[in-house]
Amino acid sequence: MERTEADLIAAVLKGDAASFEPLVEKYSPRVFAMARRYARRESEVEDIAQEVWLKAFEKLSSFRGEAPFEHWLMRLALRTCYDSLREHQRNRETTFTELSEPEEVWLDRFLTDPGSSDENADAARQLVNRVLERISPTARLVITLAEIEQRPMKEVARLMGWSVPLAKVRAFRARAEMRKVLSRMAKDKYL
Amino acid sequence: MKLNQLHQKLIEAARTNLPSDAVPYAFPKRIMARLPGRTATDPWASWSHALWRAAATCFAIMLLSTAWTFLAPHHAAPGTDLSQEFENTLVAAVGQDQPADSAW
Numbered sequence: 593m594e595r596t597e598a599d600l601i602a603a604v605l606k607g608d609a610a611s612f613e614p615l616v617e618k619y620s621p622r623v624f625a626m627a628r629r630y631a632r633r634e635s636e637v638e639d640i641a642q643e644v645w646l647k648a649f650e651k652l653s654s655f656r657g658e659a660p661f662e663h664w665l666m667r668l669a670l671r672t673c674y675d676s677l678r679e680h681q682r683n684r685e686t687t688f689t690e691l692s693e694p695e696e697v698w699l700d701r702f703l704t705d706p707g708s709s710d711e712n713a714d715a716a717r718q719l720v721n722r723v724l725e726r727i728s729p730t731a732r733l734v735i736t737l738a739e740i741e742q743r744p745m746k747e748v749a750r751l752m753g754w755s756v757p758l759a760k761v762r763a764f765r766a767r768a769e770m771r772k773v774l775s776r777m778a779k780d781k782y783l
Numbered sequence: 784m785k786l787n788q789l790h791q792k793l794i795e796a797a798r799t800n801l802p803s804d805a806v807p808y809a810f811p812k813r814i815m816a817r818l819p820g821r822t823a824t825d826p827w828a829s830w831s832h833a834l835w836r837a838a839a840t841c842f843a844i845m846l847l848s849t850a851w852t853f854l855a856p857h858h859a860a861p862g863t864d865l866s867q868e869f870e871n872t873l874v875a876a877v878g879q880d881q882p883a884d885s886a887w
Contacts, residue, residue, distance in 0.1 A: 609818045616811040621804035628802035645814045706788045716796035740797045
């Protein structure tokens with residue numbers, strides 16, 4: 593008979609560490625997908641995922657079973673990604689001289705004729721990652737959750753442990769911050 | 784304004800770029816190998832178990848004491864009972880301080 597998540601968690605808390613493995617197998621794809629959203633390089637992804645699971649094991653006693661285990665785990669994963677972003681925060685004053693050629697071409701095309709640039713192009717995806725790397729960790733997190741993943745503000749607030757008004761304020765500031773980066777990028781080009 | 788359009792276009796580009804959920808080979812095994820030495824036990828649960836064990840021990844001692852009280856051989860002097868002995872003990876000091884003919 594297959595053991596439920598509650599059984600597995602209870603067994604781990606009683607000292608049976610082996611019962612943790614089915615949980616790792618089941619939820620690792622979601623943890624990796626989230627880590628890839630925030631990591632700058634693929635080499636960081638596994639470190640983040642590993643940290644998430646080790647924290648989950650150590651803090652498992654704080655899981656009270658009021659919400660699904662997945663929600664608890666993803667919130668922990670998000671906090672770990674946020675901590676990782678803050679740890680690796682880079683100087684955001686750098687210019688955009690290091691744009692790759694396809695990115696520059698895409699941006700040129702957009703600035704001359706916005707309708708002709710395709711949002712499905714790889715260059716656009718690389719460019720948005722570059723922009724996200726230049727905004728603050730908080731702004732990046734809010735933009736990712738609220739705009740890219742299109743989560744409701746209530747959920748963003750719940751995931752980050754913020755109040756809804758605070759999440760709204762931070763979303764407003766995040767958009768302003770992203771716009772500032774875009775503005776500088778566009779000015780660096782032609783405007 | 785172009786800036787708004789650029790913002791929107793880049794957000795749409797990011798939406799189409801779903802991150803992969805691929806898990807490296809043997810990742811769960813590597814996590815499991817790192818667990819020994821770490822603890823997942825709940826300190827409050829351990830405290831609670833300790834309290835229950837102590838409560839069970841106290842209950843057993845209480846039962847043994849009760850049984851011993853009822854079953855032990857009775858060595859009291861004839862004509863005296865526990866209440867009489869208790870009263871004598873309690874007023875012993877008073878009895879010594881009072882003159883023999885004093886009345887209460």
